[in-house]
Amino acid sequence: EVQLQESGPGLVKPSQSLSLTCSVTGYSITSNYWGWIRKFPGNKMEWIGHISYSGSTSYNPSLKSRISITRDTSKNQFFLQLNSVTTEDTATYYCAREGWFAYWGQGTLVTVSS
């Protein structure tokens, strides 16, 4: 069974970087596409970007200048880094296996506040 779990700090200060890890079990990240999605307070959902089975990436243009998605295949993990955060980046962050987004992590709330 495919399982994903996000981890990382729940509180980040404005202007700093947000870093999250998605640990995957039951499926190799060298297959398929692996994405990050966030849900804002008020329920709007936004696709952030993904990393492919080969390590190539695609990002939402609205965030492209601030984000980086990388991976460690030896640990079957992929990562999100979002730079220069503001309070507008406060959201619940999810990782998921793309295709149909059939498998999601449980989500992690990240609050940007001083």
Place this chain on the structure above:
Amino acid sequence: DVVMTQTPVSLPVSLGGQASISCRSSQSLVHSNGNTYLHWYLQKPGQSPQLLIYRVSNRFSGVPDRFSGSGSGTDFTLKISRVEPEDLGDYYCLQSTHFPWTFGGGTKLELK
């Protein structure tokens, strides 16, 4: 970006009744390969989204046949018949035909 307009925002229903949610896209969701990448999710409080329907009308494994999806081009519908208590929550459509993938604004299915 493709704008996904989802209606209604709130949908009061009675248990055992029927619900219908609409998702309209600002451009056709037919991919150059002929497939249409429009999917439906339910998010219950405190949980992550769960896939109900993929590529317009295909029920995901374990999803009851009370859920059905239909539509084409820019106009899509999720129907829930015989609503049960476990169906309550927030419903979202997602298009993954055009980059960047975009979600509808959500529909809260709640008891009347």
